[in-house]
Amino acid sequence: MVTTTIPGASVWEQELYDNLSHHVGAERDILEQYRELAEEASSPAFRYLAKLILDDEERHHRLFADLAATVKSFAELRSTGQPIPYLDEPGTDRDRLREETEHFLEVERKDLGELRKLSKQLRSVQDTTLWGLIVELMQMDTNKHIRILEFIRENLGR
Numbered sequence: 001m002v003t004t005t006i007p008g009a010s011v012w013e014q015e016l017y018d019n020l021s022h023h024v025g026a027e028r029d030i031l032e033q034y035r036e037l038a039e040e041a042s043s044p045a046f047r048y049l050a051k052l053i054l055d056d057e058e059r060h061h062r063l064f065a066d067l068a069a070t071v072k073s074f075a076e077l078r079s080t081g082q083p084i085p086y087l088d089e090p091g092t093d094r095d096r097l098r099e100e101t102e103h104f105l106e107v108e109r110k111d112l113g114e115l116r117k118l119s120k121q122l123r124s125v126q127d128t129t130l131w132g133l134i135v136e137l138m139q140m141d142t143n144k145h146i147r148i149l150e151f152i153r154e155n156l157g158r
Contacts, residue, residue, distance in 0.1 A: 009075035017075065020068035027061050045130055052137070087155055098156050105149045112142045 003021045006014055034057055038050035066083035073082045091097070119135045126132040 004072070006072055006075045008077070013071060013075040017068055017071045020064055020071060024061065024064045024068060027057065027064065031057055031061060048130065049133075094156055097152070101149050101153050101156065105146065105153070108142055108145045108149065112139060112146070115139045115142060 003018045006017060009017065031054070034050055034054040038047050038054050041047045041050060070082040070084040115135055115138055119132060119139070122129075122132045122135060
């Protein structure tokens, strides 16, 4: 795959950009394979699960593309227009964001507890349904949401 040479980029910046760009290009084929499988598999359960993976892979593809564009912008010494903003842009509503972050942390932690209870309720059908897996995936997402909110809280405290 041919990548763009970034004028003035350090070796590290260029290598990082090249790696990210390569991943974006390579992932296009995988996305198409998942898409085909999600549409064509004879098993409805498999199609459903392949669609879940496809949704995540499409989001990952966007994130890698955003990372590549941001690294390129960083190497070009542009201070605006990056898809992924810098942490030093706090905004003017820091107090509100702190309050809302604490609120959402509380909500996500409560949700996690409820998902754990639900998971226990579903043990009797774990070998015959996808339900337990779906709840487990939601727990993983909830843990991810908690991590994001903790990161926000840590960085709002600066």
